[in-house]
Amino acid sequence: MNDNDFHQISYKSIDDRSFKKAKRQTILFDHKNNIVVGDSKGNSWQKSLQANKYDPLSVFEILRLNLSSENLDTS
Template structure:
């Protein structure tokens, strides 16, 4: 992938995170997780910008149906003949004041490349996480405070209300447990 396209998606991630701070401050009760309250449903729409030029759009939604939350992030961007479509979906519930993950699915479809897919299923009865990344199956032990690649951003967004929130998170991704470290480098 060429450098301008990488910058577009890096900008999307940072822009999404920055705008999420505003959504978190306006819509989320600071006791949403620890107080046993329900999370506020929302839809956030974004423009994917680079140097003031719009390259696409993204939408993130959180909905709750029958006690199950569905968090979804979709994006469409293009530069010249290069198109990118991504979709990530995370399902979870809140149980005993914590996140109880159910599943994660992602699709990354880019021009001139084979679409990448990933699925992660959380089996709490067997205490395992089962995944498939590009046809390669994997299994890990279920670990506390280890999240899927989309839910980790929602947890960070919710934790921004706290003065002493974590900036280190563990994430199941591509058959590994990765360390995500979030650093606030200021406002763009």
């Protein structure tokens, strides 16, 4: 797998615990325009999208994909 094979598209999270106001976050990755657009607690923001920068969950997915594509000989 090449680094170019993995592209983040979006990220959504909801923290809806009892007796607390639900926290929602949305992040959209616009690879065409090289920007990241997000909304957290009603506040919108925008940042430039940097190549080969990944969030923690994506790093685990990239590792999983890399390991599953390797021919691992455990003998």
